[in-house]
Each structure stands twice: as C-alpha cells, then as structure tokens.
Amino acid sequence: MSKKMRSKPRKEISYTSRIRVRFVETDPLGIVWHGNYIQYFEDGREAFGRHHGISYLDQKEHNFSTPIVKSNSEHKLPLRYGDVATIKTIYIDSPAAKMMFRYEIYNPKDELVCTGETVQVFVELGGEMSLTIPDFFLAWKKKVGLVDE
Amino acid sequence: MSKKMRSKPRKEISYTSRIRVRFVETDPLGIVWHGNYIQYFEDGREAFGRHHGISYLDQKEHNFSTPIVKSNSEHKLPLRYGDVATIKTIYIDSPAAKMMFRYEIYNPKDELVCTGETVQVFVELGGEMSLTIPDFFLAWKKKVGLVDE
Amino acid sequence: MSKKMRSKPRKEISYTSRIRVRFVETDPLGIVWHGNYIQYFEDGREAFGRHHGISYLDQKEHNFSTPIVKSNSEHKLPLRYGDVATIKTIYIDSPAAKMMFRYEIYNPKDELVCTGETVQVFVELGGEMSLTIPDFFLAWKKKVGLVDE
Amino acid sequence: MSKKMRSKPRKEISYTSRIRVRFVETDPLGIVWHGNYIQYFEDGREAFGRHHGISYLDQKEHNFSTPIVKSNSEHKLPLRYGDVATIKTIYIDSPAAKMMFRYEIYNPKDELVCTGETVQVFVELGGEMSLTIPDFFLAWKKKVGLVDE
Numbered sequence: 001m002s003k004k005m006r007s008k009p010r011k012e013i014s015y016t017s018r019i020r021v022r023f024v025e026t027d028p029l030g031i032v033w034h035g036n037y038i039q040y041f042e043d044g045r046e047a048f049g050r051h052h053g054i055s056y057l058d059q060k061e062h063n064f065s066t067p068i069v070k071s072n073s074e075h076k077l078p079l080r081y082g083d084v085a086t087i088k089t090i091y092i093d094s095p096a097a098k099m100m101f102r103y104e105i106y107n108p109k110d111e112l113v114c115t116g117e118t119v120q121v122f123v124e125l126g127g128e129m130s131l132t133i134p135d136f137f138l139a140w141k142k143k144v145g146l147v148d149e
Numbered sequence: 150m151s152k153k154m155r156s157k158p159r160k161e162i163s164y165t166s167r168i169r170v171r172f173v174e175t176d177p178l179g180i181v182w183h184g185n186y187i188q189y190f191e192d193g194r195e196a197f198g199r200h201h202g203i204s205y206l207d208q209k210e211h212n213f214s215t216p217i218v219k220s221n222s223e224h225k226l227p228l229r230y231g232d233v234a235t236i237k238t239i240y241i242d243s244p245a246a247k248m249m250f251r252y253e254i255y256n257p258k259d260e261l262v263c264t265g266e267t268v269q270v271f272v273e274l275g276g277e278m279s280l281t282i283p284d285f286f287l288a289w290k291k292k293v294g295l296v297d298e
Numbered sequence: 299m300s301k302k303m304r305s306k307p308r309k310e311i312s313y314t315s316r317i318r319v320r321f322v323e324t325d326p327l328g329i330v331w332h333g334n335y336i337q338y339f340e341d342g343r344e345a346f347g348r349h350h351g352i353s354y355l356d357q358k359e360h361n362f363s364t365p366i367v368k369s370n371s372e373h374k375l376p377l378r379y380g381d382v383a384t385i386k387t388i389y390i391d392s393p394a395a396k397m398m399f400r401y402e403i404y405n406p407k408d409e410l411v412c413t414g415e416t417v418q419v420f421v422e423l424g425g426e427m428s429l430t431i432p433d434f435f436l437a438w439k440k441k442v443g444l445v446d447e
Numbered sequence: 448m449s450k451k452m453r454s455k456p457r458k459e460i461s462y463t464s465r466i467r468v469r470f471v472e473t474d475p476l477g478i479v480w481h482g483n484y485i486q487y488f489e490d491g492r493e494a495f496g497r498h499h500g501i502s503y504l505d506q507k508e509h510n511f512s513t514p515i516v517k518s519n520s521e522h523k524l525p526l527r528y529g530d531v532a533t534i535k536t537i538y539i540d541s542p543a544a545k546m547m548f549r550y551e552i553y554n555p556k557d558e559l560v561c562t563g564e565t566v567q568v569f570v571e572l573g574g575e576m577s578l579t580i581p582d583f584f585l586a587w588k589k590k591v592g593l594v595d596e
Contacts (some may be wrong), residue, residue: 035485184336
C-alpha cells in the first residue's frame with residue numbers, strides 16, 4: 001500500500017479485543033479458514049468502534065456508510081478450534097477522506113498469527129463517495145486528539 | 150409439524166437443482182457442517198422460485214417478504230468436499246397464508262443424505278404479517294394449477 | 299419430535315451465554331438470516347459444554363464425535379445488528395444413546411425470539427454410530443446428577 | 448507485493464467461471480459483504496484447479512496442502528443479490544515454491560467490480576513448508592507449458 005497509508009500517527013489509537021474460534025470457522029485441516037480472518041478484522045474494528053465511538057451504528061446515525069475498498073492479510077501461523085485469540089486494531093491516520101486500520105491477531109501463546117489492513121471510504125446514504133472528510137469524522141478526530149481544535 | 154403441513158397437494162410442484170460442496174462448508178471432520186444444509190435448502194428454494202416465478206425478487210416486486218418462521222432438518226449421511234449434490238425442492242400446498250417447502254438432498258450416488266422443511270409467512274414491506282393469502286401468491290397458485298380459476 | 303424427546307429431566311441442567319449479532323449475520327432486510335440461528339445454537343451448546351465438561355473437545359478426548367442428526371427452529375421475532383442476545387441451552391435427558399438440547403434465544407428486552415432443538419448421536423472416531431451410551435457420557439451423567447451412582 | 452509476483456508469465460494460464468450471488472452473502476446495505484469476495488476467489492481458484500488438474504483434491508492426492516499466506520482485494524463496484532458474476536482466475540508464474548493467482552470479478556454488465564491476489568505455499572501433510580517446488584507441481588508446470596521438458 002502507499003507510503004501515506006504507512007505514515008505513523010502522532011498518537012496511536014488502538015483497541016484490543018478477543019474472539020473465540022468457532023467450530024464452523026475451521027476447515028478439514030483443523031485450522032481457521034483464511035477467509036474468516038476478514039471477519040475477525042471486522043470484529044476487531046467494530047470493538048474499536050464501540051469503544052472509541054465510531055462504530056457502524058455511529059456512522060449510520062450520521063447518514064454515512066464506510067464500504068471497504070481495499071484489504072490485505074498475511075498469515076504466519078494457524079488458529080485452531082477453541083483458541084481464544086487477541087485482536088489489536090490500530091487506527092492509521094491520514095489526511096485523506098478515508099478510514100484505515102491495521103490488525104494484529106495473536107494466539108493464546110501471544111504469538112503473532114495474522115496481520116492485515118483495510119481501507120474504507122465515506123459514502124453518504126443514498127449518495128456518492130465523499131471526497132472530503134465528513135464533519136462527523138473530523139469531530140471524532142478532534143475528540144480522540146488526532147487533530148487540533 | 151401439524152397434520153395440515155403434511156397434506157398432499159393434488160399436484161406436485163417441484164424443482165431439482167444442483168450444488169457443489171465448497172471447501173469452507175466442510176468441518177474438521179471433513180464433512181459438511183450441519184448448519185450449511187439450511188443454506189442448501191435456500192439454494193433449492195431460490196432455484197425453484199426462479200424456475201416457477203416466485204423467487205425472493207418476485208416477492209419483493211409485490212412488496213412482500215416471506216420470513217422463515219419454522220424449519221427442520223434430518224441428517225442421514227454426510228456430504229464431503231467436492232461432492233455435487235442434488236436438491237429436490239417440493240412445494241407443499243396449504244389453504245393457510247403460508248409458503249411451505251420440503252427438501253430432499255441426494256449425494257452423487259443418489260443416496261438420500263438430508264431432508265427438511267421450511268414454513269414462511271407473508272409480511273408486507275414495512276408492515277405486518279398477512280393473515281390472508283396475498284393476491285400475487287393466489288395468482289401464482291392459479292398459474293401453476295394449484296387453485297381453479 | 300417423539301414423546302421420549304420431550305420427557306422432562308428430573309433435574310434441569312442448563313447454561314446461559316451471550317452473543318453479539320455480527321454485521322455479516324444480518325441480511326438485506328436488516329435482520330439476522332434464519333440459518334445463523336443454527337450457529338447460535340452451536341454457540342450455546344459449546345458454552346454449555348465448556349461449563350459442564352462435555353464440549354466438542356471433551357468428546358474428542360474420548361475418541362467420540364457427536365454429529366447432529368435432527369434439528370428444528372421456530373422464529374418469533376427478529377434480531378438486529380449489534381443486539382446482544384441471550385442463549386439458554388437446556389440439556390434434555392433421555393435413556394437413549396443420544397444427546398439432546400433445547401435452545402431459547404432472547405433479545406435485549408428479554409423477549410423470546412427463537413427456540414430450537416437438536417439431537418446428536420455418538421460416533422466412535424473412525425467407526426460406527428454407538429447404539430449404547432458411551433462410558434464417558436454415562437460418567438458425565440453421573441457427575442451432573444442425572445443418573446444415580 | 449513484490450516485483451517477482453507481478454512478473455508476466457510467458458503464457459497466460461487462466462480460467463473463467465461463474466457464481467450467482469446468494470441472499471446470505473449480501474448485507475443490510477443490499478450488497479455483497481466484502482469478506483465474501485475471498486470465497487469467490489476460492490470458487491474461481493477451485494474451478495481453475497478442476498479444469499487444469501491442480502485443485503485441492505489433486506494436491507491432497509500428492510500429500511500436499513497449499514495454505515494461503517497472503518491475500519489482497521480491491522473493490523470498485525458492488526454486487527447485489529441475484530447477480531451472476533464472472534470470475535477470471537489467472538495463474539501467476541514464479542520460480543519460487545509458491546502458487547500465486549490473480550482474480551478479476553465482473554458484474555452482469557461486464558464491469559470490473561473486484562480484483563485480488565493470493566499467495567499459497569506448499570506444506571507436506573503432517574510436515575513442514577516445502578522450500579523447493581514439489582515434484583507434482585513441477586510436473587503440472589510442464590504439462591501446461593510453463594516449463595520446458
């Protein structure tokens with residue numbers, strides 16, 4: 001992804017949540033099917049959103065949805081049925097009209113099993129993609145200290 | 150289920166479709182996870198609907214949705230990754246304001262692996278459950294020969 | 299289901315757990331897709347199993363799997379994205395070589411949204427369906443007080 | 448991804464298959480949930496594999512599995528319920544002990560809705576990741592004309 005995406009925010013805004021691997025999420029090899037990590041990323045992003053006040057329902061209240069336009073994942077170790085995994089969701093700040101997150105998933109031994117990134121854009125409900133940062137998101141950036149008042 | 154549900158229609162309206170078992174649909178035991186048969190029933194019901202003109206999109210055009218209020222399944226044999234299974238979807242006629250289907254799923258050797266039934270009611274979009282059969286559904290019953298003109 | 303299945307245990311063994319409805323579990327009508335309740339039943343059954351020592355992993359340790367041979371669900375009210383639902387999982391005792399559970403799912407207002415039942419049989423790994431109750435399950439019945447020593 | 452991954456094969460080996468968007472694959476916004484494209488990529492890859500003789504089952508016959516270690520997706524347009532989409536799966540050749548594919552998904556109007564890439568490694572069943580190209584895969588490369596005899 002672009003250099004801009006990798007730029008370090010002055011202040012890291014993150015949230016750590018947990019998921020328990022479901023039987024149905026594992027495959028005939030006994031490990032989590034790779035596509036389910038996209039769901040775990042969403043679980044982490046929503047836990048972040050509920051904690052920091054920027055969840056899907058918060059966005060909807062402001063008449064915005066934030067579809068994902070890019071995502072990637074890298075897999076280092078497997079997760080197995082019954083594992084309680086830890087998801088660290090890190091907001092990546094950018095001056096663009098985008099929401100970007102980085103994810104780190106750890107197994108019960110605290111080993112890194114998977115990393116990933118997602119990029120979301122802002123779409124006004126029933127409308128077009130926003131080319132500028134919506135007011136509610138700018139207000140959120142101020143609230144969490146990413147932008148000066 | 151009730152005796153009414155089991156009443157034989159004078160004429161059997163059915164449709165036979167096929168699905169190929171996906172890797173992600175199988176579990177660590179190497180067989181299809183039981184919950185996925187609910188999806189196969191829906192695949193069969195939608196194939197029936199597209200063929201006989203009563204699919205989800207046909208219902209939506211008439212401002213109705215048909216939520217499932219009851220379902221059951223019985224599992225006799227497993228399906229495995231790569232199996233191409235046959236789904237027979239049979240409409241069960243009833244004088245009530247309901248849509249009822251029976252499903253029979255066969256493996257590549259033509260052995261019966263799973264049976265099930267679903268019951269749907271009619272809900273006007275943005276409204277209440279309909280206690281009488283909606284006009285579009287009565288028209289459909291006439292079209293397929295279940296009700297006399 | 300048969301009269302035997304409905305027989306009241308002398309003592310109710312149950313467990314209550316919680317799930318949060320995921321975005322991906324809801325459909326274009328904004329409500330949980332009916333097939334996902336089968337997953338919620340499994341979530342409840344596994345939470346019961348971890349609490350009472352009879353989970354999938356406990357069974358596997360004794361070289362048994364317990365495939366589902368029957369299930370049914372009845373839907374009374376919808377669940378929506380973000381709802382934290384309560385699942386009560388109740389063990390239904392029987393003299394047969396079966397595991398049977400009943401499920402009651404409640405919405406955040408404590409209204410009953412869905413009920414269901416599942417029936418599982420015992421299969422020795424790499425083997426046949428057991429016609430008698432396996433030792434490990436009889437031992438479990440004694441431990442939880444369903445069978446006299 | 449690395450320059451190596453983007454290297455053009457002398458000869459393009461690809462396969463085009465179709466999927467029909469399922470109701471359950473769409474979200475409350477009425478469009479396919481982004482995580483389901485990972486499934487569509489797998490559908491395309493397996494259709495490619497069945498056609499060209501290198502599917503999951505072919506690999507298993509040679510005692511290899513090919514877990515995904517990297518994937519990415521880019522989303523340009525939505526897919527909706529009932530859409531019949533076209534998946535073009537293109538094999539990306541490389542001298543490394545890897546399998547790489549590129550995916551292009553088109554809507555019924557033949558507009559590009561999603562692209563993606565996956566990288567798989569070779570793992571001997573019950574063993575370690577292979578650092579060299581397994582014999583069965585080299586034989587496949589010869590068969591399809593990517594490597595000289």
